Structures are given as structure tokens and as C-alpha cells.
Amino acid sequence: MDTFIAETDRLDIWVMLFAITAFALWGEKKRFGRLVGGSVIAITAGLLLGNLKFLPTLSPTYAAVDEILLPLAIPLLLFQADIGKILREAGPTLAAFGLGAAGTVLGALIAYALITLPDFQAALTGTFAATFIGGGMNFAAVSQATEIPPGEVLTAAIAADNIMTIMFLFALAVMPAVAWFTRTYPMERDGENHLREETPAPRRGLKILLDGAVMMVIAYALVLIGGQIQAKTGWPGAGILVITILAVVMATFVPALKRYSGNAFGLGMILMLVFFASLGARADFIGTIDSAPVMFAFVAIVIAVHAGVLFGIGKFLNLTLPELITASNACILGPATAAGLAANKGWNGLVTPGILVGILGYAVANFIGVGLANILG
Numbered sequence: 021m022d023t024f025i026a027e028t029d030r031l032d033i034w035v036m037l038f039a040i041t042a043f044a045l046w047g048e049k050k051r052f053g054r055l056v057g058g059s060v061i062a063i064t065a066g067l068l069l070g071n072l073k074f075l076p077t078l079s080p081t082y083a084a085v086d087e088i089l090l091p092l093a094i095p096l097l098l099f100q101a102d103i104g105k106i107l108r109e110a111g112p113t114l115a116a117f118g119l120g121a122a123g124t125v126l127g128a129l130i131a132y133a134l135i136t137l138p139d140f141q142a143a144l145t146g147t148f149a150a151t152f153i154g155g156g157m158n159f160a161a162v163s164q165a166t167e168i169p170p171g172e173v174l175t176a177a178i179a180a181d182n183i184m185t186i187m188f189l190f191a192l193a194v195m196p197a198v199a200w201f202t203r204t205y206p207m208e209r210d211g212e213n214h215l216r217e218e219t220p221a222p223r224r225g226l227k228i229l230l231d232g233a234v235m236m237v238i239a240y241a242l243v244l245i246g247g248q249i250q251a252k253t254g255w256p257g258a259g260i261l262v263i264t265i266l267a268v269v270m271a272t273f274v275p276a277l278k279r280y281s282g283n284a285f286g287l288g289m290i291l292m293l294v295f296f297a298s299l300g301a302r303a304d305f306i307g308t309i310d311s312a313p314v315m316f317a318f319v320a321i322v323i324a325v326h327a328g329v330l331f332g333i334g335k336f337l338n339l340t341l342p343e344l345i346t347a348s349n350a351c352i353l354g355p356a357t358a359a360g361l362a363a364n365k366g367w368n369g370l371v372t373p374g375i376l377v378g379i380l381g382y383a384v385a386n387f388i389g390v391g392l393a394n395i396l397g
Contacts (some may be wrong), residue, residue, distance in 0.1 A: 147393070189352075
């Protein structure tokens with residue numbers, strides 16, 4: 021079935037993605053929007069427009085969002101980072117990420133034992149374990165390494181992955197608004213508010229344009245450097261790692277940068293909301309329900325066990341709810357969404373730890389996924 025906006029109508033798709041972003045920014049100031057945040061509003065709006073056939077679920081525009089806007093958003097969100105705060109804050113998030121990764125592996129093994137997939141059982145088990153420790157990049161790498169051919173099975177797996185991750189992101193976003201979670205888990209560590217760093221006040225007037233342009237140029241330069249290094253090394257995820265390191269080093273050792281970082285952070289959030297909108301638009305909800313019920317059940321088990329292990333053991337380790345949510349987000353969706361949701365919730369001190377543990381997921385997930393597929397196969 022054709023969509024109202026064709027996948028080749030790139031300008032129209034860009035306009036709609038930014039329109040969704042504007043709607044999300046407006047909506048998060050309303051009563052309901054304050055509960056769920058702009059990220060959920062953007063994803064939900066994109067999901068509705070995609071599945072009502074207004075926006076296409078496949079388009080080169082979405083690849084451009086992933087390849088251009090998403091890498092740009094990361095340094096813009098990190099230009100406030102401080103190395104001292106990273107050392108203080110990454111520890112608990114790293115512990116939570118380790119729990120989440122262990123829960124993902126356990127969930128994959130349980131799903132493997134309970135659910136029979138049409139084909140490539142072991143390879144898909146390793147692939148789902150990889151994507152729910154690192155992200156979509158690891159899904160592609162492990163599915164290729166385990167030789168799952170393009171076709172109906174892989175398409176159904178991708179669809180189930182997309183839908184379940186969006187649903188899980190929605191659940192993570194609303195957790196802080198649910199009284200049971202705020203009663204059960206601490207919201208801050210040791211009575212100190214490390215989660216809400218002071219954000220430099222945005223500058224006014226024409227200075228906003230100049231500051232924004234300067235920060236965009238710097239961010240783009242970091243993206244270019246990261247891309248070149250990744251191309252030379254051939255290591256997936258190296259580009260984002262380099263971008264993160266350079267942004268953090270600049271934020272720590274170039275104090276003058278902090279005068280501009282308030283506006284940079286806002287720009288980063290806009291780009292992140294565009295990504296969230298595209299993530300929703302490309303999720304074929306109807307197609308998933310129709311063609312991948314078994315795959316859907318398999319993924320649901322993996323994510324459910326992941327959440328049970330992380331939030332269950334995390335409670336006894338006295339990890340905070342924001343730390344658990346950020347670590348879980350980094351596992352299931354990757355560093356970009358972990359940073360975006362943390363920033364959207366005002367947990368600015370968890371933006372950098374979310375990026376860092378998410379990149380760790382990039383680094384280890386391929387090994388875990390391929391190893392698990394080989395052991396089970």
C-alpha cells in the first residue's frame with residue numbers, strides 16, 4: 021500500500037520529522053507531556069503517522085537521520101560534560117549496565133529454550149542478545165556474521181526488534197511518573213542531586229545564532245574525525261567512541277566552551293527528537309503483528325528477563341531509578357537513546373554515563389552475540 025508521502029519525497033519527510041519535533045517540544049510543556057517527555061511524544065507521533073500510511077516506514081531520509089543528525093546530537097549533548105563528574109557518576113551506571121547485559125543473555129537463553137523460531141534459531145538468539153546489549157548496529161553485524169540471509173525471517177526479526185524496543189522505551193520513559201517506582205527506588209544518590217547539573221543559561225539575541233553555528237561546526241568536525249577513524253580501523257562503533265572522547269575532553273579542558281554549551285544542549289535535543297520521530301515512523305506495527313508473532317514473543321521474553329534482572333537486583337544494590345533506566349536504555353536501544361531520554365528527563369549528569377556504557381555495549385555485544393550463536397549452534 022502506498023503512503024501519502026512517498027519514501028522518495030525526502031523534503032516532505034524532513035518537514036514532517038521536524039513538525040513532529042516541534043509538536044513534541046510543545047507537548048512536553050503540557051500536563052501529560054511533562055509525565056512522559058518529548059521523546060515518547062515524538063516516537064508515538066511518528067508511529068501513528070507511519071502506521072496510518074501517512075509517512076513511509078522505509079526511506080533514505082531515515083538513514084540520513086541515523087548517519088548525520090544522530091552523530092551530531094551526541095557531541096552537542098556532551099559539550100557540558102566534565103571529566104570529574106564522569107568519574108563520580110559512571111560507576112553506578114556501569115554496574116547497572118553490567119546487570120542489564122547479564123539479564124539480556126539470560127533472557128536470550130530462556131527464550132531459546134521456550135520458543136521455537138522458524139529458522140536460524142541459534143543465530144537469531146545471538147543476534148537478539150547482541151542488539152539488546154549494544155544496539156541496532158550490533159543486530160546488523162551479528163546477523164551478517166552468523167549468516168542469516170536477507171528475507172522473510174530477517175525482516176520479521178527486525179520488525180519485532182523495532183516494535184518491542186519502542187514499547188520498552190515508552191515504558192522506561194513513564195516509569196518516573198509511576199508512584200510505585202519512585203517509592204521503591206531512590207531518585208538521587210546519597211541525598212545529593214548529581215543528576216541535575218547546572219545547565220548554562222542560553223544566551224539571547226543574535227548571540228544564539230552565532231553560538232549555535234559555532235557549536236554545530238565544532239560538532240561536525242568531531243563527527244568527521246570520528247568517521248575517518250572508524251573507516252581506517254574498520255571497527256563498528258569507533259566513530260561514536262572517538263566523538264564522545266573528543267567532546268568530553270573539550271568540555272573538560274576548554275572552559276570557555278561552557279559559555280556556549282547551554283545552546284548546544286538545546287540543539288542536541290532537537291536533533292535527538294528528530295531521531296525519535298524517525299524511529300517511530302519506520303516501525304511497521306501492523307506488519308509485525310501479522311508476520312512475526314513468534315519472533316515478537318521471543319523478543320518479549322528477552323526484554324522481560326533483562327528488566328527483571330536489572331530492576332530486581334538493582335533494588336538490592338540501591339541503584340537509583342534514573343541510573344537503572346539509563347543503563348537499561350543503553351542496553352536495549354543504545355547510547356544515543358540513553359543520552360536522549362536522560363537529557364529529556366533532566367538527568368543531565370547521566371547523559372555522559374549513558375553514552376559511555378552504551379559504547380561499551382557496542383564494543384562487547386558482537387563478541388557476546390556471535391559467541392552465543394556458536395555455542396547454541
